[in-house]
């Protein structure tokens with residue numbers, strides 16, 4: 001039997017699987033989490049080994065394994081304090097004042113103290129690894145006589161009793177085949193050498209993590225730099241939006257130089273350390289020979305000129321890079337904190353993306369889990385619910401249009417086999433999704449392991465039609481833009497596919513001119529497929545006719561009469577005439593509202609210019625083109641699968657040569673794209689579902 005928990009992805013309780021991704025599960029009831037008692041509503045997060053043991057008060061005990069990332073999570077930097085401060089009392093405006101970018105990102109580009117120490121002392125570690133001190137050890141071993149060098153006294157008595165080692169018996173005695181000999185051996189496995197070998201491991205790990213981080217920072221800086229200039233493709237709206245988030249006077253060029261310098265230096269250190277891992281010393285010490293982090297200063301470590309510096313380097317590592325051993329409580333606390341912070345970060349990105357679409361709060365309320373924020377914007381009135389479990393949903397007209405869930409697992413930093421398992425676990429969970437869901441996880445766009453983990457639900461490479469997965473990072477300026485692309489799909493995409501606007505009326509319109517844009521959709525249902533240039537003249541006459549009839553009937557009903565029956569009939573007649581007029585006016589209003597829908601539809605989603613030229617054709621398909629920026633948007637029905645896909649393609653001045661790597665569309669179009677075109681033929685409207693196969 002398995003335990004149950006609240007699944008954040010679906011928002012409903014379900015049985016815990018044997019393998020999952022961290023951040024998806026929340027305790028429904030109180031219970032024991034990795035042996036610690038926790039209340040209901042606690043996120044179910046694994047321990048440092050990636051194992052979760054959970055015993056709910058209301059269910060049996062169960063164990064879930066999680067993929068463990070190869071590296072520790074990158075710090076949130078300046079966002080750490082900002083996000084903590086916002087949670088609970090921050091309002092819309094307060095949240096939007098916080099840049100989604102780590103403001104201290106340049107701090108990490110300087111040389112860290114441990115790196116200084118390595119620059120000074122690494123040569124000594126190299127010397128030790130090349131020519132280590134050894135213990136001379138002499139032990140006895142049975143060897144062939146021809147190989148024996150030094151024979152201990154005991155050899156004679158041993159030989160006397162071991163006939164199997166005799167070669168032959170002669171007149172004078174025994175001729176031995178094998179004798180006991182003294183063998184000398186250099187013993188490498190002494191404490192000091194273990195220190196050196198383990199120090200190589202520790203430093204290698206440190207340098208690897210640092211390299212990855214500086215590389216991420218440099219990628220971030222390059223992105224900022226790239227967005228500081230107008231792109232040749234002409235996608236300057238995207239560039240301006242992205243760059244606005246930066247807006248700081250940090251000297252980019254200098255920071256980039258510094259980052260490259262650091263990369264070179266760390267690369268050289270890594271090269272030297274990797275060479276040490278094939279040195280005589282390192283290969284002689286088994287990997288399982290561990291050394292406690294607290295160094296014991298032995299004679300050699302204190303006095304030998306090389307070992308002394310090795311000890312100094314160890315102490316520097318201990319001081320600056322050793323994370324220490326944490327208790328289960330501390331580990332859980334940290335994990336819970338990291339998960340909660342990442343939830344907030346996901347909200348911050350979403351709020352910035354919403355603001356880009358022109359949303360503003362109706363009444364500004366403090367945002368906290370459980371709060372509901374009413375929003376108004378060009379894409380329609382919406383509600384943002386921040387749920388108690390840390391996820392949030394966007395609703396329109398009572399319908400959930402997007403659910404956002406954050407997972408603290410950096411899916412790009414897992415072992416290959418774990419990535420595949422994680423992806424298939426997510427796919428399994430997504431099968432029960434009822435609403436469009438966005439999963440955000442920490443990561444760099446450039447290290448996406450599989451395309452499905454950086455795809456929006458409409459992309460050919462997506463994991464599931466209802467699930468979008470995107471990496472976001474505090475050093476990646478384009479994170480907001482990626483989130484905005486998902487919003488674009490659920491807001492604009494849904495608005496496009498809602499074409500044409502329809503309405504119902506009980507009116508019959510025989511004898512009336514039906515204008516071209518109005519299309520009958522069966523009994524009493526009409527669709528406005530094209531804007532009406534003007535209303536038919538007969539419609540105006542009809543309004544006047546019905547108004548006159550009302551006036552006439554009202555006048556008659558107001559004449560007092562002795563005949564009660566006649567009076568009632570006259571009144572009923574007046575009411576009927578009024579209803580007929582109302583029905584007619586309601587029809588005209590519906591036509592007008594539908595016209596407004598089309599006006600909105602003709603407004604360019606990229607540059608907001610109105611009045612795009614609309615062409616419509618069979619099967620509720622349409623195409624609009626912006627006269628200002630040249631963007632085109634349309635809804636097209638696929639002839640093979642029958643699905644209607646919304647399209648939005650900004651006009652590109654020059655078409656870049658694309659490598660269809662994960663995230664190519666984010667880099668080219670940003671948020672301003674719906675159904676992804678074929679990267680090798682951007683002008684083709686081929687069905688993405690067929691392309692994905």
Ligand SMILES: [Zn+2]
Pocket residue numbers: 604605606607608609626627628629630631
């Ligand atoms: Zn435009």
Ligand SMILES: [Zn+2]
Pocket residue numbers: 638639640641642643687688689690
């Ligand atoms: Zn299709």
